[in-house]
Every structure is written in C-alpha cells, then in structure tokens.
Amino acid sequence: MVPPITLNNGVTMPQLGFGVWQVPDPEAETAVTAALEAGYRSIDTAAVYGNEEGTGRAVAASGVPREDLFVTTKLWNDDQGYDTTLRAFDTSLSKLGLDYVDLYLIHWPMPARGRYVDTYRAFEKLHAEGRIRAIGVSNFLPEHLEHLLEETSVVPAVNQIELHPHLQQSAAREYHAERGIATEAWSPLGSGKGLLEVPAIVAVARKHGRTPAQVVLRWHLQLGNVVIPKSVTPSRIEENIDVFDFSLDTEDLAAINALNEDRRLGSDPATVN
Ligand SMILES: NC(=O)c1ccc[n+]([C@@H]2O[C@H](COP(=O)([O-])OP(=O)(O)OC[C@H]3O[C@@H](n4cnc5c(N)ncnc54)[C@H](OP(=O)(O)O)[C@@H]3O)[C@@H](O)[C@H]2O)c1
Numbered sequence: 556m557v558p559p560i561t562l563n564n565g566v567t568m569p570q571l572g573f574g575v576w577q578v579p580d581p582e583a584e585t586a587v588t589a590a591l592e593a594g595y596r597s598i599d600t601a602a603v604y605g606n607e608e609g610t611g612r613a614v615a616a617s618g619v620p621r622e623d624l625f626v627t628t629k630l631w632n633d634d635q636g637y638d639t640t641l642r643a644f645d646t647s648l649s650k651l652g653l654d655y656v657d658l659y660l661i662h663w664p665m666p667a668r669g670r671y672v673d674t675y676r677a678f679e680k681l682h683a684e685g686r687i688r689a690i691g692v693s694n695f696l697p698e699h700l701e702h703l704l705e706e707t708s709v710v711p712a713v714n715q716i717e718l719h720p721h722l723q724q725s726a727a728r729e730y731h732a733e734r735g736i737a738t739e740a741w742s743p744l745g746s747g748k749g750l751l752e753v754p755a756i757v758a759v760a761r762k763h764g765r766t767p768a769q770v771v772l773r774w775h776l777q778l779g780n781v782v783i784p785k786s787v788t789p790s791r792i793e794e795n796i797d798v799f800d801f802s803l804d805t806e807d808l809a810a811i812n813a814l815n816e817d818r819r820l821g822s823d824p825a826t827v828n
Contacts, residue, residue, distance in 0.1 A: 556594045556799060560781060562712040563735040566689045568625050568658065570776060571796060572597025574741070574785035580609035586787045587613035593793045599715075599783040600651075601629035601662055602643060607650035615652055626651065627658040629693060630678075632827075635661070635670040640677035648686070659687045660715055664699040667828040671699065672706045679709050689713065693741070694824040697730045704734070715739040718780060719750060720771060723815040728778070739781040744768055746820055755814060759807045765798075772798045774811045 559567035573590040575583045575598065583606035587598055591613065600610045607628060614624060628651065634643035648656065659678060664671050671692075678690040691713035692703070704710065714731055718724045718740035731738045744750060751757075751767040760767045768784070772795060775782045784795045803811075 557596065557796065558799070560737060560779075562689050562737055563710055564689055564712055566657070566712065568689070568713075568737070568781065569595075569597040570781050571595070571772070571798070572599055572625065572627070572781070572783045573792070574599045574783035575606055575610060576601070576604055576785055578604070578606055578609075578785070578787055580606045582787055583609035584613045586792070588617065589789050589792050591617040591619055593796055595792075595796055596623055597625040597627070597657075597783070599627045601631070601660075602634070602647050603629070603631040603662065607647055608652075611651035611653065621653075625657040626653060627660065628656055629660040629662040630674065632663050632665050635665060635668060635674045637673045637677045640674050641681070644677075644681055644686070655686050655688065657688045658691060658713060660691050660693040660713065661695075663694045663822075663827050664692070664696070664824055665828050666699060666825065672703060675703055675707050679707060682709060691715070691736075694827070696824050697727060699824070700730070700734070700736070710734060711736055713737045713739050713781070715741055717741050717819055717821050718775075719743055719745040720753070720756070720774065720811050720814040721745060721750060721816045721818045722820075723812070723817075725815075728780075732779075737781055738779070739783065740775050741783065742820055743775050743780070743782040743784050744771055748820065753814060755810045759803065759810060762807070763801055763803075765801060766794055768795060769798050770803065770807070771811070773801065773803050774808065777803055777808065
C-alpha cells in the first residue's frame with residue numbers, strides 16, 4: 556500500500572511510517588499494534604522516547620515477518636561518543652527485542668559538544684557488522700552534514716528534520732537531494748497544533764473530500780519527503796495511511812507552498828547542546 560523509497564545504499568524504506576514521540580511505553584504497544592494492523596510497516600522510535608520496549612512488544616506480537624518491517628531508533632544526546640554509542644545501541648536493540656535495526660539516527664548534532672563525528676564512526680562500525688541496515692542523522696543542518704561528509708566515509712542515508720507547511724526547509728531539502736540523502740519530515744502535521752485548521756489547507760481538503768491531515772501528508776509525499784505522522788487515535792491512524800488514492804494538483808501544491816513561514820515548533824539544531 557505504501558510506496559518504498561530507495562536509500563543511497565540500496566535499502567528500501569516505506570515513504571510513510573508511524574511516529575511514537577510522547578507516547579508512554581504501554582500506550583506505544585497499543586498504538587504500534589493498531590498501526591501495524593492498519594498497514595504501516597515503518598515505525599519511528601528513539602531511546603529518549605522511553606517506548607522502545609512497548610514498540611518491540613507490538614512488533615513481536617504482530618506476526619509481521621521481520622523482513623517486512625522497517626524499524627528506526629535514535630541515539631540520545633547524552634550517549635554521543637564512540638564507546639558510549641556502541642553501548643547505547645546494544646541497550647536499544649535489547650529493549651526493542653531485535654537483532655538489527657533498519658535505520659539508526661543521531662538524534663541531534665549537539666555541535667558545541669563536538670562528538671557527532673566520533674558517534675557516527677561507531678554507527679559506521681555497527682553498519683559494517685550488519686547490525687544496522689542504514690545509518691543516518693536527525694536535526695543536522697547542512698553545515699553539520701558538510702563536516703560529517705569530510706570526516707567519515709558512509710554518506711548518511713537519511714536526515715530526519717522538522718518539516719511541515721509552516722517550515723518547508725527548501726534549502727535543506729535541496730542540499731540533501733544533491734548528496735543522495737533522503738529527507739524525512741518530523742512533525743509532518745505540525746504536531747497537530749493549528750496547522751490542520753489553516754484555511755488554505757481546509758479548502759484543499761474540501762475540494763478533494765479528504766481531511767486536512769490527509770492533504771498535508773499528500774503534500775509531503777508529492778514533494779518526495781518520507782513522513783512519520785504520530786497518532787494514538789485509531790481512526791486517525793487509519794486516516795493517515797489512507798492517502799494513496801488521490802493526488803494534489805499544481806494549484807493545491809502552490810496554495811500549500813505559500814504557507815511557509817520558516818517557523819520552528821521545536822528547537823534550533825544550531826543551539827541545542
Ligand atoms: N528527530 C526528532 O528530533 C523528532 C522530533 C519530533 C518528532 N519526531 C518524530 O516525528 C513523529 C511525528 O511528529 P509529532 O509526533 O511531533 O507530530 P505530528 O505527527 O505532526 O502530529 C501529531 C499530533 O497530531 C495529531 N494528529 C495525528 N493525526 C491526526 C489527524 N488525522 N487529524 C487530526 N490530528 C491528528 C495527534 O493527535 P493524537 O495522537 O491525539 O491522535 C498528535 O497530537 C514523532 O512521533 C517522532 O517519531 C522526531
């Protein structure tokens with residue numbers, strides 16, 4: 556149902572997945588179970604979310620073959636550094652109950668700490684050992700990627716960044732595209748905070764007989780972004796994956812493109828340390 560995108564190392568990843576930020580562990584098990592039943596095959600968690608165990612339980616109980624799943628987790632900031640990364644990865648893997656992950660991301664660059672290159676070298680080792688199918692980063696600005704590319708040998712497969720109609724990130728998207736790095740959008744629905752009531756989006760939704768969330772997800776997909784909408788509401792979990800039987804036209808895309816305000820909901824990667 557969900558089209559795959561091919562990452563720069565040939566691994567394929569579903570273009571739409573399921574995010575579990577701010578979902579407590581027991582609820583994550585329920586939500587991920589609902590998502591897998593609805594047809595999602597890609598799940599995005601992180602060590603800091605505290606729900607790798609619930610995610611892992613849902614995956615194990617689902618009966619979905621491991622090779623059909625795409626599991627992403629992220630290394631938390633406190634664990635940056637070569638040896639600490641190797642240990643944190645073992646902990647994540649054991650909490651997930653898996654013997655490999657599909658994608659492992661450095662959660663934030665933390666530039667003032669100067670450890671993301673060493674961290675990434677540990678990622679390269681784990682990747683070479685076959686314990687991670689694709690390695691990448693999150694919240695990296697082009698300047699951080701530039702430094703990483705100079706110092707290491709595996710080009711990150713993915714950069715997961717805040718991206719939604721109020722923060723369209725065209726310069727970052729272009730930088731990634733030129734280097735074969737897939738752009739993955741976090742808070743693709745603007746975290747549900749007001750974006751879905753914006754009149755231009757509501758108008759496009761009415762025109763297609765769809766919901767504002769579906770229209771925003773279509774906008775991402777047609778731009779080529781990977782998206783990971785989060786919901787703990789069963790009807791929304793289904794709604795958010797039911798976006799492959801309609802498309803936005805040039806006029807719809809232009810109306811949404813006009814909403815950019817370069818406005819972040821989350822932290823600025825340049826200053827989070
Ligand atoms: N790398 C990073 O630093 C980073 C940072 C933030 C997020 N992420 C990842 O990105 C994922 C998504 O981001 P997000 O969780 O911030 O926000 P989001 O997916 O943009 O929005 C989620 C919010 O929208 C609501 N919602 C979901 N579907 C809806 C629909 N169809 N109609 C109306 N409201 C809807 C949800 O409510 P209910 O749940 O109550 O239904 C929730 O409040 C996260 O879960 C996480 O995996 C990564």
